[in-house]
Each structure stands twice: as C-alpha cells, then as structure tokens.
Amino acid sequence: MNDHAHESHDHHHEESFVRKYLFSLDHKMIGKQFLIFGLVMFMVGGGLALLFRWQLAWPDKPLPIIGVSKEYMEEGEVTTAADRKWEERFDDDKETWIEVNMPSGVIDPAFYNSLFTMHATIMVFFVVVPLLVGAFGNFLIPLMIGTRDMAFPVLNMLSFWFNMLGGIIMMAGFFVPGGHAAAGWTGYAPLSSVPELSGVDWGQNLWCISLIVMGISSLMGSINYITTIINMRAPGMTWFRLPLAIWALFIVAILLLLAFPVVASALALILFDRMAGTSFFLAEGGGDSLLWQHLFWFFAHPEVYILILPGMGMASEMLPVFARKPIFGYKSMVFAMIAIAFLSWIVWGHHMFQSGMNPALGAAFMTTTMLIAVPSAIKTFNWLGTLHRASIRFTVPMLNTLAFVSMFVIGGLSGIYMANSPVDIYIHDTYYIVAHIHYVVFGGSVFAIFGGIFYWFPKMFGRHMNATLGKIHFWISFLAFNGVFFPMHILGVGGHMRRIANPMQYEFLQHMQWINVFITVCAFILGVAQFLLLFNVFWSIFRGKVAEQNPWQATTLEWYAPTPVPHGNFGAIPQVYHGPYEYSVPGADKDWTPQTEPNGESPHGEPIPAGATAD
Amino acid sequence: MDELEHTSYESVEEENRPISNARLAVLVLLGAEIMFFAGLIGTFLVFRFGSVTWPPPSQADVRLPIGVTGLNTIVLLLSGYTMFQGLRAIRQDRQKELKNWLFATGLLGVIFLVVQGSEWVRLVHHGFTLSSGVYGSVFYVLIGCHALHVLVAVLWLLAVFARAIAGRFSVDHYVGVEVCAIYWAFVVVLWPLLYILVYLI
Numbered sequence: 001m002n003d004h005a006h007e008s009h010d011h012h013h014e015e016s017f018v019r020k021y022l023f024s025l026d027h028k029m030i031g032k033q034f035l036i037f038g039l040v041m042f043m044v045g046g047g048l049a050l051l052f053r054w055q056l057a058w059p060d061k062p063l064p065i066i067g068v069s070k071e072y073m074e075e076g077e078v079t080t081a082a083d084r085k086w087e088e089r090f091d092d093d094k095e096t097w098i099e100v101n102m103p104s105g106v107i108d109p110a111f112y113n114s115l116f117t118m119h120a121t122i123m124v125f126f127v128v129v130p131l132l133v134g135a136f137g138n139f140l141i142p143l144m145i146g147t148r149d150m151a152f153p154v155l156n157m158l159s160f161w162f163n164m165l166g167g168i169i170m171m172a173g174f175f176v177p178g179g180h181a182a183a184g185w186t187g188y189a190p191l192s193s194v195p196e197l198s199g200v201d202w203g204q205n206l207w208c209i210s211l212i213v214m215g216i217s218s219l220m221g222s223i224n225y226i227t228t229i230i231n232m233r234a235p236g237m238t239w240f241r242l243p244l245a246i247w248a249l250f251i252v253a254i255l256l257l258l259a260f261p262v263v264a265s266a267l268a269l270i271l272f273d274r275m276a277g278t279s280f281f282l283a284e285g286g287g288d289s290l291l292w293q294h295l296f297w298f299f300a301h302p303e304v305y306i307l308i309l310p311g312m313g314m315a316s317e318m319l320p321v322f323a324r325k326p327i328f329g330y331k332s333m334v335f336a337m338i339a340i341a342f343l344s345w346i347v348w349g350h351h352m353f354q355s356g357m358n359p360a361l362g363a364a365f366m367t368t369t370m371l372i373a374v375p376s377a378i379k380t381f382n383w384l385g386t387l388h389r390a391s392i393r394f395t396v397p398m399l400n401t402l403a404f405v406s407m408f409v410i411g412g413l414s415g416i417y418m419a420n421s422p423v424d425i426y427i428h429d430t431y432y433i434v435a436h437i438h439y440v441v442f443g444g445s446v447f448a449i450f451g452g453i454f455y456w457f458p459k460m461f462g463r464h465m466n467a468t469l470g471k472i473h474f475w476i477s478f479l480a481f482n483g484v485f486f487p488m489h490i491l492g493v494g495g496h497m498r499r500i501a502n503p504m505q506y507e508f509l510q511h512m513q514w515i516n517v518f519i520t521v522c523a524f525i526l527g528v529a530q531f532l533l534l535f536n537v538f539w540s541i542f543r544g545k546v547a548e549q550n551p552w553q554a555t556t557l558e559w560y561a562p563t564p565v566p567h568g569n570f571g572a573i574p575q576v577y578h579g580p581y582e583y584s585v586p587g588a589d590k591d592w593t594p595q596t597e598p599n600g601e602s603p604h605g606e607p608i609p610a611g612a613t614a615d
Numbered sequence: 616m617d618e619l620e621h622t623s624y625e626s627v628e629e630e631n632r633p634i635s636n637a638r639l640a641v642l643v644l645l646g647a648e649i650m651f652f653a654g655l656i657g658t659f660l661v662f663r664f665g666s667v668t669w670p671p672p673s674q675a676d677v678r679l680p681i682g683v684t685g686l687n688t689i690v691l692l693l694s695g696y697t698m699f700q701g702l703r704a705i706r707q708d709r710q711k712e713l714k715n716w717l718f719a720t721g722l723l724g725v726i727f728l729v730v731q732g733s734e735w736v737r738l739v740h741h742g743f744t745l746s747s748g749v750y751g752s753v754f755y756v757l758i759g760c761h762a763l764h765v766l767v768a769v770l771w772l773l774a775v776f777a778r779a780i781a782g783r784f785s786v787d788h789y790v791g792v793e794v795c796a797i798y799w800a801f802v803v804v805l806w807p808l809l810y811i812l813v814y815l816i
Contacts, residue, residue, distance in 0.1 A: 151636045219647050227639045231632050261647045265654030265760075272756055277746030280658065280756075286671050286749035291661055295654055 023161075025153035028565055030160050031139030032460060035453070037160075038131035039534060041167065045122035050527050052115040052501075055107045057513075057520035059502040062105030097175065110199060112501040113182035118174070120185030121207065124307065125214050126167055128441060131449050132310035133218070133256065134163065137225055137249045139460060143558035144243050146234025146576065148568045151227040155220045162217035169210040173203045181207035184499065186300070189281035189292035193273040205274060208267045215260040215267075225253035234557065236576030240331065241595065243556050243580040247334050248313025251341045255302045255309075263299035266292060293355055297348035305344040307441050308408070309337060311448030312379060315401045318455050319386050321554045322398035324591050326581040328385030329378070336375035336382075343372045353421040354428045362421040369419040376412050380405065395552075396470035400451030403478050407443025411436055414489065429499075432492025438485045450474065453537065458551050462564035463544030469536045476529040483522030487515045555594045556580050641794040645801050648764070652805060655757050659812060662749050674750040677743050679814050680734045687730045688810050691765075694723035695803035702796045708786035710779070717776045717792075720799070724769040731762050754813060761802070761809055768802045771795050 024030060054063055101111035138156065142149055150156045173180040178201040183192035187207070195201050229250045233242070242250075270292070272278040279285020281292050320327045327333060349357060349365030357365075383405050392398065414436040418424045427433065450473075457465050494512050496503060503509045503516060550559040555578070561569050574596045582593035634642075663669055670677055701716030735755075745755050775795045778784065784792055 152640065219644075222647075223640050223643045226643050227636050231634070231636055231639060257643060257647050258650045261651035262654040265651050265658075268760075269658065269756065272745070272752065277744075278752035278756065279746070279749050280752050285746075285752070286662070286666065286673075287752070288661060288665065291658060294661075295658070298654075 023157055025149070025157055026567060027138045027142050027150045027153070027156060028460070028569075030156050031135050031137075033160050034130045034134030034138060034163070035460075037164065037167065038127050038135055039537065041122055041126040041130070043530065043534065044171075045119055045127055046527050046530060048115050048119040048122065050523060051107060052112055052119070053520040053523045055112055055501060056503060057517045059504050060106050063102060063107070101179065107501070109501045110179060110182060113184075113198070113499070114174070114180040114200075114203065116499055117181050117184050117207075118170075121170065121181070121211075123441070124185060124303070125211065126170065128307045128445050128449070129218065130163060132314075132445060133221065133249065133252060133306070134160070136245070136310060136314060136449075136452055136456070137221065137253075139456065140245055140558060141225060141228055141249060142232075143459070143561055143565065143569055144246050144556055145229060145232065145237055146557045146560075146570065146574050147228065147232040148570065148573075150224045151232060152224050156224050159217050159220040159224065162213055162220065166210045166213035166217060169206050169213060173206040173210070176202040176206065179203050186296060187270070187292070188296075189270065189273070189289040190283075193270050193281040193289075193292070195274060205271065208271045208274075212264050212267050215264040218256045218260055222253035222257040225249060226257065229253075234573050234576050237557075237595075238576075240334070241576055241579050243313075244316035244327065244330070244333055244337075245310070245313035248309045248316075248337055251337050252306050252309050255306050255341055255344065259299045259302040259306070262295060263303075266295035266299070269295075290352075290355060293352050294348070297351045298345075301348040301351070302341075302344045304437075304440070305340055307445050309340065311404060311408075311445040312337065314448045314452045314455075315383065315404045317554075317556070318397050318401040318451055319383055319405075320581045320583055321455075321552050322393045322395055322401070323386050323390035324393070324583045325386055325390045326579075326583055327382065328388075329382040330579065330581065332378055333382055336378040339375040340372060343368060343375070347372065350419055350421075350424070353424045359421070366419060366421050370416070373412070373416060380409055380412070395454075396465070396467055396474060397451040397455035397552075399471065399474045399478075400447045400454065403447040403474070404444055404451065407439055407447060407481075411439030411443055414439065427492055429497055430492035431488040431496045431498055434498050435485050435488035435492060438488070442481060442485065447478075450477070450533065453533075455552065456558070457537075457540065457544075458547030459558055459561070459563060459565060461541050461544070462547055463540050464547050464551065465536050465540040465544055469532055473529055473532040473536065476532070477526060480522045480526035480529060484519050484526055487519055491515055491519075550594075553590075553592045555582055555592050557595055560594060560596050635790060637790045637794050638797070641797045645797070648801060652760070655760060656809075656812065659753050659757055662753055663812070663816075670750045671748055673748050674743070677738075677741070677747070677750065679754070680737070681814050683730065683734060684810060684814055687727055688807055690723050690730070691727045691803055691806050694720045694727070695800060697723060698796050698799045698803075702789075702792055705784050705789040705792050706786065710782065710784065713784065713792065714776070714779050717772060717779055721769055721772045721776060724765055724772065728762060728765055728769070731758070757809065757813060761805060764802050764805075768795075768799050771798060 019025075020029065024033070051063070054061075101108055101114075107115070138150070178195075178199060180200070180203040181187070181192070182198050182200050183204065187204075191198050192204055195204070198204065229242075229246060269278070269280045273280050273282060273287075279287040281287050281289045283289065316327055316333060347365060347369045349361060350369045353362050353365075414432070418427055418433065418436060454465055454470055457463070491512055494509070496509055496512065500506075503513060547563055549561075549563045552559070557574055557576070558565075560574050562571070575598075576595045577598055578593060578595045580595060582588075582595075584591045585593050668675070697716050697719040701713050701720060704710075704712035704716055743754075744751055746752075772795055775791055778791060
C-alpha cells in the first residue's frame with residue numbers, strides 16, 4: 001500500500017473518473033469527499049432540528065410545507081407517478097411515510113423522539129467528526145508535515161467508504177417499520193436495549209450497526225493519521241515544529257483510536273441484548289442498565305474532546321496568520337491539549353451525577369472535571385495573548401475564528417456550572433445542557449469548520465470563496481446562533497426539560513413559550529443562512545477567483561505546495577527550518593517567514609545551519 | 616547545495632524511521648483492540664464483583680470446563696512459541712523452517728478453536744446459553760470475542776503461510792510475518808488473562 005503512493009505520483013497519466021473522484025487514493029480527494037459528505041449531512045441534521053424546533057414553538061400545529069401538501073394530496077390535485085410509487089412502498093397500511101410520522105402534517109411524538117435522537121447522532125458522528133477529522137485531517141496532515149500522501153492510501157480510501165456505508169445504514173433507519181432510533185443519541189439502556197420499551201425495532205439495530213461501522217472507519221483513519229504523523233514528517237519537521245492543527249489531529253487520532261472500541265463493544269452488547277436474548281442491561285437477568293452509561297460516557301467524553309480539539313488546532317492556525325503574530329505560548333498550547341486529552345478519560349462520571357452515584361465518587365469526578373478548566377483556560381488566554389496588540393486582518397476565516405474563541409469561552413464557562421454536582425442536580429437534563437453543548441460544538445467546532453473551509457479553500461480547490469457572501473453568512477450565522485442557543489440557558493434554568501415534544505403540556509413552562517417561539521424563528525434564519533455557505537462552496541469550486549500559491553501569506557508547509565496541489569503534493573520534499581508561526585520576525589524583510597526559508601533564525605534567536613534536521 | 620536543502624523523499628523515509636509504517640500500524644491497531652477488550656472485561660468485572668455469589672444462584676449448577684480449557688490454554692501458549700520460532704527462522708533466512716513453524720502455529724490455533732467450539736456445544740447441550748442470565752451472556756460474548764480474534768488471526772496466518780510457500784519472504788523482507796506475529800502474540804497473551812478471570816476466579 002505504501003509503495004503504491006510513490007509509484008503513482010511518478011507517472012502523471014490521466015486517471016479515470018472512478019479512480020479520481022470515487023475510489024481515489026489521494027489524501028486531498030479523500031479529504032474533499034469527507035468535506036462534501038459532511039456538508040450534506042450538516043444540512044440533513046439541521047433539517048431534522050428545524051422539524052422539531054417547529055413542534056417546540058407551535059406544538060401540534062401542522063408543518064408549513066408538508067402540512068399543506070397533504071391537503072393537496074387529499075384533494076387529489078397533485079398525484080403524480082412519483083407520489084404513487086412512493087405510496088406503493090407502504091402497501092400494507094396504505095399510508096405514506098409522511099402520514100406515519102407526521103399525520104396531518106403534525107409531528108408524531110414517537111417521530112419527535114427519532115428526530116432529536118438522529119439530529120444529535122448525525123451532527124456528532126456524521127458532520128463534525130467527518131468534517132474536522134475526516135476532511136481537514138486528510139487534507140492537512142500530509143501537506144502540513146510535508147509528505148506526499150498518507151502512510152496507507154488504500155486504508156484511507158476504505159475509511160471514507162466505511163464512513164459512507166455507515167451514513168447509508170444510518171439514513172436507512174428512517175424508513176424501516178417502527179421508525180428510527182429514539183433513545184437519544186446517548187442510547188441509554190434499557191430504552192435502547194429492549195425493543196418493547198421504545199417501540200423501535202430495526203431503527204435501533206441499524207443505529208448500533210451504523211455506529212460500529214463508523215467506528216471501523218475512524219479506526220482506519222486514526223491508524224493512518226498516527227502512523228503518518230510519527231513516521232513521515234519532512235526533514236527538519238521536529239515535533240515542536242509541527243503546526244498546532246497537526247498536534248490536535250494527532251491527539252484526536254489517539255483519542256478516537258482508544259475511545260471508539262469501548263463504545264463498539266458496548267454497542268455490540270446492546271445488539272446482543274436486542275437480538276440474541278442476552279441480559280447485559282436487563283435487571284431481570286442479573287444485568288445492569290447503569291453499565292451502559294459507564295461504557296458510553298467512557299467513550300463519549302473523549303468523544304466531545306474529539307469534537308473540539310481539531311477546532312482548537314485550526315483556530316490556532318488561523319489566529320497567528322490574521323493577527324500577524326506568532327502564537328502565544330506554542331509549547332503550552334501543545335501540553336494543554338495533551339492535558340485535556342488525558343483528563344478526558346477520567347471525567348465521564350460527571351454525566352451520571354443524577355444516575356444514583358455515590359456522592360463521594362461524584363465529588364471525585366467533579367474535581368477532575370474542574371481540572372479541565374485549567375488547560376482550557378491556558379488555551380484561551382494564549383489565543384487572547386496572540387490577539388493582544390496585533391494588527392488584525394478581519395477576513396472571513398478570522399471572523400469565524402474569533403467567533404470560535406468567544407463562543408468556546410461561553411460554552412466553557414457554562415460547563416463549569418454543570419461540573420458542580422450540587423448545581424447539576426438543578427440543571428441536569430434541562431435546556432441549559434442543550435445550550436452548553438451547542439455553544440461548544442456549534443459555536444466552537446462548527447465556526448472553526450466555517451473558518452477552516454474559507455481558509456483552506458484556496459489550497460483545496462485553487463479558488464477563493466466569495467468574501468462578501470462569506471461575511472454575510474458569518475454575521476447571519478453568528479447572530480442567529482446566539483439567538484437560538486443563548487435563550488436556552490434561560491429556558492434551562494427555568495426548568496425546561498430537554499427531549500419533551502410539547503412544552504405546553506406543563507403549566508410551569510407556558511409563560512416561557514415565547515422564548516421557544518423566538519428560538520425557532522432564529523433557528524430557521526440560521527438554517528436558511530447555511531444555504532449561503534453551501535452555495536458559496538459549490539459556486540466557488542467552479543467560479544471563484546483563482547487563488548495564488550500563498551494568498552494569506554502564511555508560513556506553514558501547505559502554502560509551500562503549488563496551487564492547485566498536484567498528485568504527490570510537492571515537487572521536492574521541503575526542508576523545514578522553523579517553527580510554524582514565525583510572523584513579524586524583527587529584521588526580516590517580510591512579516592512572515594515560511595517554515596522552508598533557510599537563512600532565518602530559530603525562535604530562540606540563534607541561526608540554524610542549513611541542512612539541520614533536528615532541534 | 617540544492618540537494619542539501621531538499622532531501623529526496625525516498626531517502627528521508629528510510630533513515631528517519633525508528634519503526635516501519637506497517638509495524639507501527641499493527642501496534643496502533645493493538646491499542647484499539649486492547650480498549651475493545653477493556654470494555655468487555657470491564658463489563659465482566661462489574662458483574663463478577665458486583666454480585667454476591669458467582670455464578671448467580673440461577674446458574675449455580677453450571678460447571679465451566681476448567682481442565683480441558685486449561686490444556687487448551689497450553690495449546691495456545693505453545694502456538695505463541697512456534698510463531699516466535701517462525702519469526703526467528705526468517706530473521707536468519709531459514710525459509711523452509713519458517714514454513715514449518717507457521718504450519719505448526721496455524722495447526723495449534725485451529726486445535727484451540729476446535730476444542731473451544733466442542734466445549735461450547737457441550738455447554739449449550741447442558742442448557743447453558745447466551746440467554747442464561749448475565750452469566751451466560753458475559754461468558755459467551757467475552758470468550759466468543761476472543762475466539763473470533765483467534766479465527767481472524769488464523770485466517771491472517773493462512774495468508775502469510777501462502778506467501779511463505781510462494782517464497783515471498785526473505786531476511787531483508789519479512790514485515791508480513793512480523794506484523795502477523797505481533798497480532799498473534801496479542802491473541803495468545805490475552806487468553807490466559809481471560810482464562811483466569813472467567814474460568815478460575
């Protein structure tokens with residue numbers, strides 16, 4: 001496999017469509033595949049959210065488009081061949097899929113459970129991980145460390161196609177009898193392990209199978225990332241000259257590698273319980289439903305750091321470029337990420353304060369959780385230190401990165417409240433938690449993704465995205481995002497439970513219903529704004545302004561590669577002389593010193609002899 | 616001068632690597648495997664040390680085949696030794712011996728699986744199945760996952776054996792044998808741990 005990459009870049013023949021775009025072995029194309037996959041799933045997951053937001057704002061009112069179209073269908077005005085074909089699939093009860101899940105255009109409560117379950121599942125496993133780890137990991141790792149491709153290109157291709165297979169299995173779950181998984185993205189047993197309890201049959205099975213397939217995909221990806229970063233760095237690219245994005249991806253690959261197998265084993269146990277009559281999570285057979293929570297959160301807490309660490313790394317790339325300053329405290333950034341990754345293994349109990357945990361154990365988990373604030377604060381202050389007295393260029397990637405930093409701070413601060421087990425008793429399972437996770441994962445990771453797409457787009461596709469459209473998209477998204485998720489803090493403190501289909505059923509929530517309406521209006525604005533991004537991406541691929549080699553005047557190796565990046569990435573493998581953030585070096589003729597520039601100086605000031613390969 | 620600054624890719628790759636890509640990848644894979652079994656063993660420990668009596672009262676009459684499985688453990692440990700000998704043989708370029716040792720290793724692996732399988736058949740006939748409460752669940756799933764891994768290792772070994780017969784390995788090129796041996800070692804070393812946990816204590 002390894003040899004293949006070397007051979008194939010030697011002879012530059014035109015590859016067939018299938019080889020180039022579908023079963024590509026080139027890390028750049030695989031990265032783009034992940035990008036498109038993630039963006040499409042982003043729209044799907046967001047669409048699901050809009051459906052249940054409608055229900056929350058106007059409970060049991062017919063949906064705008066679907067509700068109306070049903071009326072038309074009853075009047076028999078628009079019964080096309082496609083509609084008839086669609087109905088034939090449900091011959092048993094003569095009901096369409098829409099009629100089953102949204103009778104008269106109103107979201108069925110069981111379908112509502114599927115909606116929020118699948119919104120979270122899709123966003124976590126099929127959007128943020130494929131985009132951050134799959135798209136940017138694949139595209140950036142070989143380019144930024146200065147090599148020609150991943151260590152195992154075939155494994156890399158399989159990783160994408162297993163990801164695709166997992167996505168297809170997950171989407172198929174919507175169309176099986178009994179509906180899709182409805183036990184929440186956390187899949188708590190016994191709701192998930194006993195079909196009778198949730199009324200979901202194959203939906204939950206497919207959910208488990210799909211996640212196991214995704215686990216295999218990320219296993220292949222992380223083997224590739226770890227091997228590539230350890231073994232294939234360009235000469236001179238020592239560990240402490242690695243860009244922080246690569247450090248983040250390396251740490252994330254280790255987390256993925258070690259965390260996903262645990263949940264894979266737990267998912268297998270759920271499947272055994274559901275299909276083979278075992279009783280792992282069934283009290284009547286001696287099982288323990290709490291065991292699932294332990295296994296799941298042992299995986300899922302590292303998982304939430306998998307969702308944020310690459311965003312942190314990418315933000316650390318973009319901030320110095322647009323601040324024209326070196327990143328503040330490079331090594332402390334690295335060690336902070338390592339500390340976060342280590343701590344992520346010993347905090348999973350903070351999700352279970354309300355599950356009947358011994359208070360002494362709860363206090364231990366509380367302490368470890370609070371400790372995470374330390375490395376997170378180090379990172380935040382370093383970002384602020386980078387911005388301090390900088391000549392900031394407010395480009396679209398920079399705007400998104402600044403949003404990342406500020407929204408991550410809000411999400412991080414609200415996390416401190418729920419880390420306290422006494423406070424968590426009050427806000428557990430309320431919208432406060434929903435606000436927190438969205439500030440971290442949407443406000444954090446997704447804004448980093450927006451920024452990353454804008455920032456690396458010129459290198460990916462050889463063209464710029466439209467900056468005006470980008471700014472419009474950013475401001476609408478940023479304002480609407482805060483409009484959606486900030487009021488959720490208030491709802492949560494007001495006692496609004498998460499995962500309820502109809503808040504109007506509860507008298508103590510009725511006076512806050514206007515907040516739900518406001519959130520939904522903002523959510524629709526946020527949803528529509530994403531079409532601007534989608535349009536900008538696809539339009540710019542073909543029509544964008546042609547980009548030069550290093551449009552942002554950045555120092556890292558991916559900008560040393562020609563644009564568009566050829567198969568094999570570099571003409572000759574570059575020799576690295578510097579750390580990655582040499583901006584505004586005193587005495588230098590320009591305000592950025594590429595990592596490849598020989599006659600510069602090291603961060604410590606002493607000149608580096610040409611040809612030196614190590615620190 | 617230009618050559619000094621831009622070392623060619625191929626030479627960089629060889630001199631800068633303390634460990635080859637393939638070996639590293641298999642070690643990384645083992646990290647994931649260990650965590651997979653950590654999940655299952657953790658599950659076992661929760662039930663084993665969370666219950667007052669083990670086996671649980673409803674399964675008190677179940678007797679796991681300690682003796683036969685003990686002998687089987689020796690069989691598997693022996694296969695680890697033969698695999699190691701095979702690796703030593705190819706490191707000293709004794710290709711014929713490599714084939715013999717690989718054959719012996721595979722044979723021992725198959726014996727292990729056959730004995731395990733026949734013991735399972737016996738247990739199932741006694742009425743001890745997957746749905747025999749949590750005791751049956753955890754026994755069959757944990758031991759079964761290991762058996763599955765042995766099966767995969769045997770199939771991998773078969774592929775290596777076929778390449779050995781075709782004379783594809785030499786003293787300079789035996790990574791294929793080595794990565795398989797690393798995986799085999801994992802499967803062998805894991806087993807005594809499971810045997811002690813599940814059968815003895």
